[in-house]
Amino acid sequence: MTITLEPVIHGDRVSLLRVLGPAHVWALGVGIVLVGEFTGWNFAADKGGALAALIVCWIVGLLYTSVAMIDSEVTSTVAAAGGQYAQAKHIVGPLMAFNVALFLVFAYTMLEVSDAILLGDTIVAKAGVEGLNHNAFIAATIVVLAWLNYRGVLMTLNVNFVITAIAYISIVILFFSVSPWTQGAVLKLNELVTPENALPYGWIGVIAAFQFGIWFYLGIEGTTQAAEEVRSPARSLPYGTMAGMITLLIAAAMTWYVCASLMPWEYLGITYYPLWDAGKLTGSPLLENLLFVATLLAALASANGCINDAARAWFSLGRDRYLPSWFSAVHPRYRTPYRSILFLLPIALAFAFIADLNQAITFSILSGVLQYTFMSINIVMFRKKWPLASIRRGYTHPFHPLPAIVLFCLCVVTYFAIFLGFGSQLIAMVAFYFLISLWFHFYRYKFVRRGDQFTMPWPRPQGY
Amino acid sequence: MWVALSYASWGISIVLALWMLYDWFKVDTTYTEDVLTSSREGELEAVSEKHRI
Numbered sequence: 001m002t003i004t005l006e007p008v009i010h011g012d013r014v015s016l017l018r019v020l021g022p023a024h025v026w027a028l029g030v031g032i033v034l035v036g037e038f039t040g041w042n043f044a045a046d047k048g049g050a051l052a053a054l055i056v057c058w059i060v061g062l063l064y065t066s067v068a069m070i071d072s073e074v075t076s077t078v079a080a081a082g083g084q085y086a087q088a089k090h091i092v093g094p095l096m097a098f099n100v101a102l103f104l105v106f107a108y109t110m111l112e113v114s115d116a117i118l119l120g121d122t123i124v125a126k127a128g129v130e131g132l133n134h135n136a137f138i139a140a141t142i143v144v145l146a147w148l149n150y151r152g153v154l155m156t157l158n159v160n161f162v163i164t165a166i167a168y169i170s171i172v173i174l175f176f177s178v179s180p181w182t183q184g185a186v187l188k189l190n191e192l193v194t195p196e197n198a199l200p201y202g203w204i205g206v207i208a209a210f211q212f213g214i215w216f217y218l219g220i221e222g223t224t225q226a227a228e229e230v231r232s233p234a235r236s237l238p239y240g241t242m243a244g245m246i247t248l249l250i251a252a253a254m255t256w257y258v259c260a261s262l263m264p265w266e267y268l269g270i271t272y273y274p275l276w277d278a279g280k281l282t283g284s285p286l287l288e289n290l291l292f293v294a295t296l297l298a299a300l301a302s303a304n305g306c307i308n309d310a311a312r313a314w315f316s317l318g319r320d321r322y323l324p325s326w327f328s329a330v331h332p333r334y335r336t337p338y339r340s341i342l343f344l345l346p347i348a349l350a351f352a353f354i355a356d357l358n359q360a361i362t363f364s365i366l367s368g369v370l371q372y373t374f375m376s377i378n379i380v381m382f383r384k385k386w387p388l389a390s391i392r393r394g395y396t397h398p399f400h401p402l403p404a405i406v407l408f409c410l411c412v413v414t415y416f417a418i419f420l421g422f423g424s425q426l427i428a429m430v431a432f433y434f435l436i437s438l439w440f441h442f443y444r445y446k447f448v449r450r451g452d453q454f455t456m457p458w459p460r461p462q463g464y
Numbered sequence: 465m466w467v468a469l470s471y472a473s474w475g476i477s478i479v480l481a482l483w484m485l486y487d488w489f490k491v492d493t494t495y496t497e498d499v500l501t502s503s504r505e506g507e508l509e510a511v512s513e514k515h516r517i
Contacts, residue, residue: 013502080505127466140473147480150487228505319505329500331491342488345481455505 016081017335019154020230025223025240027161028308030247031301032108032219034167035115037255038275038295040215040361046269047212047421048205050260051198053268055206056213057252063410064217066403067372068245070379072238075224076394078456079233081337082316083224083309084371084378089320090456091382094448096374098322098440099433103371104225104313109344110364111219112306113351116141117360119299121272126292138352145304146345149311152334153229160304163297168251170294174279175254177287178261186282187261197265210410210417211365216252218368219302220244221375225309234394307341307348314340320453322444362422366429369414376408385461 044053071084080086085104089097119141120134148156178186199205223241230236259274262281271277279291315337318327331338351360380401388396397403418426491500 013504014499015503082505086505123466123469129466132466132470136470136473136477139477143477143480147484150484316505319501319503325501326497328503329497330503332495332499333491338484338488338491342484453505 014330014332015335016228016330016337017153018229018231020157020226020236021232022230022236022240022243023161024154024157025226025230025236026244026247027157027164027301028226028305029220029223029241029244030168031160031164032111032222032305032309033217033244033248033302034164034251035118035298035302036215036218037171037251038167038298039118039272040218041212041252041255042259042268042271042274043212043215044209044269045260045265047201047417048207048209049198049200050193050265050268052201052206052209053213053265054256054260056209057216057256059410060210060213060216061249061252063372063407063414064220064248065245066407066410067221067375068241069397069403070375070407071221071224072241072395073393073397074375074379074382075227075237075241076234077391079227079230079237079394080316080455081225081228081312081319083227083313084221084375085313085316086227087224087378087382088374089453090458091378091385092374094322094445094453095437095441098317098444099437100371100374101313101317101322102433102436103367103374105310105344107364107367107371108219108222108306108310108313109348110351110360110367112142112303112310112348113355114357114360114364115299115303115306116348116352117355117357118272119296119303121357122276122292122295122299125273135353139349141300141303142307142345142348142352145300145307146341148304149307150331150334150336150338150341152336153226153308156304156308157226160301163304164301167294167298167301168247170290171251171254171275174275174282174287174291175258177284178258178282180254180257183261187258189257189261192262192264193260200265207413208417208420210414211421214365214368214414216255217245217248218365219305220248221371222305222309225312228312238395307344310344311337311340314344321448322440359425362418362425363429366418366422366426369411369418370429370433372407373411376404376411379404385463386458387462390462391458 044056074087075083078087078090082101085097085101088100116138120137123137124132124134148159183190223237227233227237259268259278262278268274273295276291276295279287315328317323318325327340329339383400
């Protein structure tokens with residue numbers, strides 16, 4: 001096999017390519033998240049019953065709407081690869097930025113691992129062949145998607161757009177196939193969710209359900225990682241992110257309604273394939289197979305977006321010398337952060353082969369919630385240091401500081417919910433970030449070129 | 465069929481992994497480290513965004 005390396009270096013530098021539009025931003029955000037409708041959210045029913053899953057669907061939807069609004073404002077102003085990392089660097093400071101980048105890399109890599117395990121397990125479940133192992137399918141998922149990401153961001157997100165759209169349309173088809181306007185024909189919500197079993201563990205069950213309610217929307221903030229590769233960040237990022245959030249709210253509502261109307265909460269809360277099972281329960285082989293394929297596509301789209309985002313966060317750390325600058329190399333032909341993609345590939349494979357799905361999901365959620373907590377503080381500091389009149393913003397979110405307060409409060413509730421289920425992992429993860437922060441502060445930061453890392457042409461912040 | 469698909473998955477994974485390693489080696493030996501790590505954050509922004517109110 002031979003390749004031709006064309007002279008594609010424009011000017012003095014090799015940079016990431018600005019080729020993406022709002023549809024790609026939507027594909028990145030919704031692609032990462034949509035797998036949560038196919039598995040994950042339903043474990044909320046196990047924690048607190050079917051009604052608890054619906055309550056957290058809406059309340060966590062509020063959390064993520066706040067995330068999307070806040071993110072859209074800051075990212076349309078700090079348009080750089082690394083997303084929240086670049087935001088933290090400019091607004092809070094280097095130590096926070098280092099931690100945020102690690103939250104991002106952990107959240108996306110662990111989500112990619114979970115997606116690959118899910119895909120492998122789904123194929124093995126469908127095959128029903130004794131002795132068939134999921135490792136081959138896990139390896140193919142991670143390596144093929146890493147290769148796609150290696151070859152260029154445009155094709156990567158074009159593929160994500162198509163497979164995400166197919167998976168989304170399959171939910172819509174399922175919804176309209178079960179006559180949602182008629183209870184009793186196929187759906188039996190009034191029989192399955194009754195006043196006696198709606199909240200089997202009371203309101204503490206609702207709080208416990210927050211941990212898995214996050215799966216309805218986990219990852220929508222990943223749209224910001226495309227900031228350096230979209231043609232018009234100030235327009236595309238808010239538009240793509242908000243459109244993605246609206247899409248997901250609709251998908252979450254349809255998913256809950258169909259699944260809660262077809263399965264008792266005791267089963268819904270433990271199955272790994274709520275939508276695929278819903279397809280089977282309709283009795284239609286076509287719907288069953290459609291939902292099987294859609295589950296695979298949703299897992300693929302999510303893993304694909306996660307590889308894209310984790311690599312850009314890692315690349316940004318290298319570019320600012322928070323990690324060795326070796327990681328900041330851009331492929332001169334494909335214009336991708338190829339060394340970061342390749343570095344994270346064996347790590348994802350190793351975790352996928354040895355970790356169990358629940359552990360990987362929990363680490364991903366924990367890192368995500370740490371990141372959301374940062375975002376609530378970040379936006380308050382952003383508005384204070386650079387008020388509305390001081391710099392141009394692509395988007396200004398309404399009702400400030402209400403979304404930040406809502407976001408912070410919901411993060412606190414979610415920490416409590418995670419503590420109820422995975423307290424030791426929560427403590428271990430916080431201890432890890434504390435120790436790695438000490439390493440960064442006392443050792444690594446001396447390698448950083450301090451003046452070079454702040455790149456936004458903004459006026460001096462107020463109060464400085 | 466599923467077992468054959470499993471072997472095909474291993475095969476595709478190995479071929480693509482080797483291709484990426486080959487391409488990585490080729491790029492790293494063709495271009496200097498200064499060129500490969502020359503990307504700078506916010507460079508385009510400084511040109512295109514004036515930040516005037």
